[in-house]
Amino acid sequence: MYKETNIRSIAKGITWRIVATGTTMSIVYIFFGNIELAVATGILETIAKVGLYWAHEKVWQKIRWGRKKIEPFNLMFTGLPLSGKTTIADLVYDKLQKLDIPIERIDSKDIRELIPNIGYSKEERLKHIKRIAHLIQTLQKNSISTITSFVFPYKESRKIVREMVKNNIVVYVKASIEECKKRDYKGVYEKALKGEIENFTGISDVYEEPQHAEIIIDTEKIKPEEAADIIYKYIKKNYIK
Numbered sequence: 001m002y003k004e005t006n007i008r009s010i011a012k013g014i015t016w017r018i019v020a021t022g023t024t025m026s027i028v029y030i031f032f033g034n035i036e037l038a039v040a041t042g043i044l045e046t047i048a049k050v051g052l053y054w055a056h057e058k059v060w061q062k063i064r065w066g067r068k069k070i071e072p073f074n075l076m077f078t079g080l081p082l083s084g085k086t087t088i089a090d091l092v093y094d095k096l097q098k099l100d101i102p103i104e105r106i107d108s109k110d111i112r113e114l115i116p117n118i119g120y121s122k123e124e125r126l127k128h129i130k131r132i133a134h135l136i137q138t139l140q141k142n143s144i145s146t147i148t149s150f151v152f153p154y155k156e157s158r159k160i161v162r163e164m165v166k167n168n169i170v171v172y173v174k175a176s177i178e179e180c181k182k183r184d185y186k187g188v189y190e191k192a193l194k195g196e197i198e199n200f201t202g203i204s205d206v207y208e209e210p211q212h213a214e215i216i217i218d219t220e221k222i223k224p225e226e227a228a229d230i231i232y233k234y235i236k237k238n239y240i241k
């Protein structure tokens with residue numbers, strides 16, 4: 001998010017004054033053919049309008065009417081490993097950033113690097129998700145929206161987030177296990193099938209499908225760019241009118 005600095009406001013004020021006063025002086029000169037009158041009008045106009053503009057701005061700063069607060073939201077991407085969460089969430093993030101709203105991207109790989117000593121048992125995953133929900137909550141207190149992509153495999157883990165954060169939008173990124181195995185650029189399915197990874201979602205642990213997702217993306221039918229567009233339009237319609 002950008003803040004208008006004082007120096008930028010002053011520069012804008014000066015350039016606008018040159019344009020506006022130049023226009024007034026030209027009109028006076030065209031009508032009356034008197035250069036002294038045109039210059040005098042220009043000087044008087046500058047003095048009067050600089051003061052009046054300042055007062056006008058001060059009054060409007062106190063008026064709340066017509067201002068709209070953008071409520072922070074959390075886009076919660078959930079789905080099997082390799083279903084396409086990161087790919088689509090990154091595209092949505094790029095699109096939403098262009099709207100100049102305060103927004104953060106939180107992906108499982110970054111958080112698991114940051115908090116490495118946590119495993120994948122149900123108990124550990126729930127503990128992990130509570131920390132993430134707390135992080136989203138803190139960002140929301142500062143009006144920052146979030147795009148989070150985690151497996152979020154249990155109904156219980158998604159409920160934790162829904163109860164802790166405002167405006168939670170579940171995006172279920174759907175793909176069959178067979179398809180995810182084909183996409184396995186991380187080699188995690190291969191390892192899980194060999195028994196080298198325990199409690200692997202979809203292989204040796206459950207993925208409880210969301211029953212009330214706000215958005216469902218079937219990645220075997222919809223391309224990443226189309227999916228990002230659907231999600232972007234949903235956000236624009238419901239949160240940034």
Ligand SMILES: Nc1ncnc2c1ncn2[C@@H]1O[C@H](COP(=O)(O)OS(=O)(=O)O)[C@@H](OP(=O)(O)O)[C@H]1O
Pocket residue numbers: 080081082083086108109112120125128129149150151152153186188197198199200201
């Ligand atoms: N046992 C097990 N189960 C599921 N996933 C595993 C496991 N071990 C490692 N991985 C890799 O870690 C990613 C999932 O981590 P998450 O933090 O999103 O999981 S969770 O939400 O806490 O359940 C997930 O990455 P994504 O592919 O980004 O989903 C896996 O590649």
Ligand SMILES: Nc1ncnc2c1ncn2[C@@H]1O[C@H](COP(=O)(O)OP(=O)(O)O)[C@@H](O)[C@H]1O
Pocket residue numbers: 079080081082083084085086087088149183185218219220221222223224227
């Ligand atoms: N329709 C699709 N949507 C998203 N990803 C897709 C799609 N079709 C193929 N893929 C590929 O599947 C892989 C998904 O990986 P990734 O986004 O890291 O998934 P996840 O974050 O769910 O583990 C990527 O290589 C991506 O290019």
